[in-house]
Amino acid sequence: MRSVFQEQPEVAHVYLGSKRHMMERIFSDENEPFWRSAKRMELDVIAPPLFRPFIQEQFERTGRTIDPAVLDRLLDSQTELERGARRNEVLPRLRRELAERQGEVDRLKAESAKLRADLERLRNIDLQTLPGIKK
Numbered sequence: 753m754r755s756v757f758q759e760q761p762e763v764a765h766v767y768l769g770s771k772r773h774m775m776e777r778i779f780s781d782e783n784e785p786f787w788r789s790a791k792r793m794e795l796d797v798i799a800p801p802l803f804r805p806f807i808q809e810q811f812e813r814t815g816r817t818i819d820p821a822v823l824d825r826l827l828d829s830q831t832e833l834e835r836g837a838r839r840n841e842v843l844p845r846l847r848r849e850l851a852e853r854q855g856e857v858d859r860l861k862a863e864s865a866k867l868r869a870d871l872e873r874l875r876n877i878d879l880q881t882l883p884g885i886k887k
Contacts, residue, residue, distance in 0.1 A: 800827040
């Protein structure tokens with residue numbers, strides 16, 4: 753595909769994808785075939801109040817109508833899909849951070865267990881047997 757695109761310098765190509773990490777890898781990893789073949793431009797979600805007139809115009813242009821309640825549901829689902837996509841991007845990062853911190857958690861647990869054992873040993877010391885303590 754890249755060789756075909758390279759033979760078409762007068763043609764602009766747009767690559768779209770919702771999996772940002774995959775898109776980033778495809779164009780930023782020198783081992784990938786599309787490395788450095790595109791400029792990154794991130795587009796945010798089109799705000800529903802701005803998107804509503806466009807959708808209505810497209811229906812009207814083709815001689816159709818869309819029920820306002822259906823359009824509301826459509827725009828609400830777009831917002832929900834975007835929230836879901838953001839959550840899907842955040843979860844892998846949070847999992848990585850959690851894994852990185854697991855070592856620290858394990859170290860703190862071991863230190864806590866050692867401190868509890870030391871405290872138990874201190875509780876079991878017979879103060880009468882210590883040097884300098886009068887009986």
